[in-house]
Amino acid sequence: MDEGGGVAGRAARAVEAERNRQARELRDAALSRSTAIQSAISDQQQEISLVGKSGAEQASLRKQYELTSQIRLEAIKNGVEAEGKFSEVYGKELESIKTLSAEYGRLVEARARAQLSNDLSFQRDQLGRSPEQRRIADQLRGAGLPVDLLSKQAAEIAKTNAAMADQRMGYAREGFNAQVAGINARTPAEKIAAARAAAEAQHNDGETDPERAQRINDAEAFARAQVNRQQADADRERSMNLRRLLEQQQEDIDLIGKTGAAATAAREQIQLLAQLRQQAAQQGITSESEFQKVFAKQIDQIKVATAEYEKLVAQRNQVQFNFDMNRNMADARLSSRDRQIVQTQRQYGLSENPNDANGQRIGKQLDWQDAKDQAKQFGSAFSNELISGSHNIGKAFLKGFQTSLENEASKLWEKFFDGIGNIFADWITGSKGQAGSVGSTATSVGAKLLGGTSGAGQAAASATALTGVDAQAWNFFAGKGLAPHQIAGVLGNMKAESSFNPNAIGDAGKAFGLFQHHAERGGGSGLLSSGTNGQLEHAWSELQGPENKAFQALMKSTDVRGATAAFAGFERPRGFSWGNPEGADNFSGRLTAANDALSKFGSTTTDATQGLGSLGNGLGQLRSSLSSGAAGAASGGGGLFGWLGNLFKPAASASSGFNIGSNAVPFKGFATGTNYSPGGPAIVGENGPELLNLPQGSQVTSNHKLMSALAANSNQPQQNQGLTVNVEGASGDDHIRSLVQQGVGAALSEYNTQQRRGGFGVLQARYGNQKG
Secondary structure (H helix, E strand, C coil): HHHHHHHHHHHHHHHHHHHHHHHHHHHHHHHHHHHHHHHHHHHHHHHHHHHCCCHHHHHHHHHHHHHHHHHHHHHHHCCCCCCHHHHCCCCHHHHHHHHHHHHHHHHHHHHHHHHHHHHHHHHHHHHCHHHHHHHHHHHHHCCCCCCCCCHHHHHHHHHHHHHHHHHHHHHHHHHHHHHEEEEEEEEHHHHHHHHHHHHCCCCCCCCHHHHHHHHHHHHHHHHHHHHHHHHHHHHHHHHHHHHHHHHHHHHHHCCCCCCCCHHHHHHHHHHHHHHHHHHHCCCCCHHHHHHHHHCHHHHHHHHHHHHHHHHHHHHHHHHHHHHHHHHHHHHCCCCCHHHHHHHHHHHHCCCCCCCCHHHHCCCHHHHHHHHHHHHHHHHHHHHHHHHHHHHHHHHCCCCCCCCEHHHHHHHHHHHHHHHHHHHHHHHHCCCCCCCCHHHHHHHHHHHHHHHCCCCCCCCCCCCCCCCCHHHHHHHHHHHHHHHHHHHHHHHHHHHHHCCCCCEEEECEEEEEEECCCHHHCCCCCHHHCCCCHHHHHHHHHHHHHCCCCHHHHHCCCCCHHHHHHHHHHHHHHCCCCCCCCCCCCHHHHHHHHHHHHHHHHHHHHHCCCCCCCCCCHHHHHHHHHHHHHHHHHHHHCHHHHHHHHHCCCCCCHHHHHHHHCCCCCCCCCCCCCCCCCCCCCEEECCCCCCEEEECCCCCCHHHHHHHHHHHCCCCCCCCCCCCCCCCCCCCCHHHHHHHHHHHHHHHHHHHHHHHHHCCHHHHHHHHHHHCC
């Protein structure tokens, strides 16, 4: 039991000792923190109190704070932390510290004054001394000796300084000579010797003789290695330059007769092999056999890569060629106005469609500028007519109106014959137009006029006024010039792939959009975000490029079934092959959807050539077709083709001539003649229609009567005819009358000459005799 009690007592004492140790550690930690805080506070108070104090005052305060801080630390260790208790316990010590610190400050100040006085006295003594004497004085003062320049110590310092100066000058001369030798060194031996001399000219303080000798020998060895490397590099560079020269000649030889992708790939291969040879030369491989052996794998990789590169370049060139040719052909088919619109859209990277919202905005701007130009032309003609001297505002206004109308008519004729040019070009070359509904309608008209066919036998589809994604797709491809059955084939496949849902995702998340594009053909979130029009544009760009085979098959199709099978080549569903396109998955469903699309949208397409007949049936049928079919396609009724239709329409009465345009000023024609013209614009002309402004009451002799009179006149003796010229506005000014007489005389002379040249009967005979 005693032993057990002893064990229990020891355990209790151990627990108590551990508890005391932990308490002590806590007290020490708290004391340490308190000491650190108090020290930081004292430091800050000290720095604040030192601001603005002199050196002696600062020294006094620092000493006071130092001693006070020591007492505070002692107080904290003794458990005295409160400020009041601290002042009470250590009051005498604190007073003693203040007294001693103040005395210490006074002594510091006295020492500073004495030091300043001594420094000033020394500086005054230095004023009259030479640089060498000042150096000796500084050395004496630094050694704590009196500054006596005549003392034995001053003489020894002067002698030592002179010897050291001579040594420094000798070292400097050695270094200079070594630098000059290095600059002039040319041969390898001279360069090595110069490097050794430079090392010998260098003297390092504290360097032993063995260390100096080792440094000099190392400098010489380094220079020798550097010279040898430079010689090896020069030899290798000369060898590489010679090989480059040979390779350039070989490159020129290999490129002879090669063009395009082959030349590009060959040039790339030669450059890569040249880089590989340069790498080999840097490794010391100079022989061709060793080069072929060491770099055989890299050489084969270069050849394989450049062969693939050649294929890609050829493919890229072909795609670029197809794109450029299609763009050029599309631009050539456009009118000048639409071409301006498309080119502007192209500059901003927009969809190239003259009829979309952007195209209409651009068109309005062009029309605004055109109207402004028309007004300027009218004003210019109007002012010119007034300035010319007539001073007749009515005539000047008519002249301006005539000029503006002629310019506008010229533009209308330009638009018309631009479309006729497309028709004729398609007919001659057998091309299929890809313009919009206006161009395709004109193609149909041209086909019947010229006796040819229109593309694959049908005109391009017209736009539909219906709405929906399928209607938008129909209008998109109609704008590209596709025939109704061809668009129906496209829509049939679209219905089978996506049910016209531009956000459709199929094939377990691998196919996207209207045409169910996969990633390798541009499918993905970017395609979905482009919307219906963006997906249609993407599909069209593929048809003009990598999917051109499907496009060509589609353009050659003559019915809905063939078009559906052809566009299945664009989709390439399971079971499709070009040998059996109708083997495509769900072909019957695709064909049914295509026929439904043709029934839905094809009925809106009008055949502008229906009932036109041949050209020999007369201009009446041409007028009817132009004003009904083409005009509707062009501008929804009227417009250019309506104007042309009215051009060929006879007026209400035989004596009224032609009535050009229901919305324009009527121009009268007098083919049958008249004894009393109502006045105003009229069409006359010997070599074609000309616009003439007839005064009221004018007489017009018909062509038939004129020819009869001239024919009769040719067999009768001719009498001189009088010609009266009335000149207005020339009265009261002799100079103006003189000018008018000269002008009239010249005009009459020219008139007589023209009469003899172009007249009939006796006049023509006189001109012939005179010319002979």
